[in-house]
Amino acid sequence: MxxxxxxxxxxxxxxxxxxxxxxxxxxxxxxxxxxxxxxxxxxxxxxxxxxxxxxxxxxxxxxxxxxxxxxxxxxxxxxxxxxxxxxxxxxARISLPMLIEMFQMMAVMEGLCAKFAARRATEAQKLRMSTLHDELTRILASGDHSRFYDVNQDFHDALYEASNTHYLAEQTRALRKRVRVYRRYVTFQPGRMTATIGEHGAILDAIRRNDPAAAFSSAIDHVSLLEDDIVDLIAALSEQDGGAP
Missing domain, CATH: 1.10.10.10 (Winged helix-like DNA-binding domain superfamily/Winged helix DNA-binding domain)
Structure with missing residues (x-):
């Protein structure tokens, strides 16, 4: 790769x-x-x-x-x-084992945010997520990776807001910030933006249907698939650099 x-x-x-x-x-x-x-x-x-x-x-x-x-x-x-x-x-450097562990925790935390959002999100919060999802779809067609990354950040922030939690949303944002640079690199890899649209769509659909279980599993799947892409990317970068990240 x-x-x-x-x-x-x-x-x-x-x-x-x-x-x-x-x-x-x-x-x-x-x-x-x-x-x-x-x-x-x-x-x-x-x-x-x-x-x-x-x-x-x-x-x-x-x-x-x-x-x-x-x-x-x-x-x-x-x-x-x-x-x-x-x-x-x-x-700070993040070792590959630690990065994997952080993404595993991230998957559960974002899953919980989605689960709570399916139960608690207001119509205005659902509309905000839908609007951002539609914007991401339009950006995908233009191929603007940087803009896609920024709006993708907004989508996840909107998900945390829609969970209507305080501690969970705050801690999820903090962990997301720790791994943000790695997520940014993955956004620029071939096929990742297209995959993100489908994964976000599944999360959003479950929240619209007020289905906490489906929202939880969809969000976990999204972060887990992203984790796989990041592990592949880090492995490739390590081979080029001759060492671990």
């Missing part, structure tokens, strides 16, 4: 303007954490990349204190490794 690599946005050299416009309660370290998190989960900062405090302070035009606080906060989410084998701080 020859993996197709998604195009990544250029890395900013300063905090984004929109971050500067956040609420009064947001600190500089909060803004920096959000910016670094975006760079990590989007794949701009790749697993294993070193994160030097002095370099980051210079790049984002801040002192080292908010950089240190931001890195500690990111370490608490699992996105940053403060004690890497290479020495110093780096973007």
């Amino acid at each position: 020859e993996p197709n690599e998604p195009e990544m946005a250029a890395e900013p050299s300063a905090l984004r303007g929109r971050d500067r416009q956040r609420g009064k309660g947001a600190t500089l370290s909060d803004e920096l954490k959000d910016t670094l998190e975006d760079l990590i989960v989007s794949g701009v900062m790749k697993p294993g990349a070193r994160l030097d405090e002095a370099e980051l302070a210079e790049r984002f035009k801040v002192s080292r204190t908010p950089v240190r606080e931001a890195l500690k906060a990111l370490a608490a989410t699992g996105l940053v490794d403060l004690r890497s084998r290479q020495g110093g701080v780096c973007v």
Whole structure:
């Protein structure tokens, strides 16, 4: 398999303007954490990349204190490794066994979100999911992978919202964020977008029919099939790089 690599946005050299416009309660370290998190989960900062405090302070035009606080906060989410084998701080790597385990947990958590959505979703929430599903179908025809990935994120967020849970939705989002960079790569592989449309359709149909069991199994199938694609992709990338991710 020859993996197709998604195009990544250029890395900013300063905090984004929109971050500067956040609420009064947001600190500089909060803004920096959000910016670094975006760079990590989007794949701009790749697993294993070193994160030097002095370099980051210079790049984002801040002192080292908010950089240190931001890195500690990111370490608490699992996105940053403060004690890497290479020495110093780096973007966290996920081993293949751990990645498989995370996707197995993700499948159950998204299955539960779908199950609760089949029981609790409002008509407005169902409409939101349907609208996003229709948009994904249109994007598929255009072949716009980047746009498809973004709207796919919105679809899953809408599913979590439709579950009308708090802790479950929050934890599912957190885990999804940990594996987001790998999911992004898979979106760009041949046939994955077409498969996603069918899998989302099955989830949505079960939710519309208020069928919790079918919604649960459809969501698990979706994430499990995605896991298979990711394992294949990581194996191919490892062969090219001569090592594990």
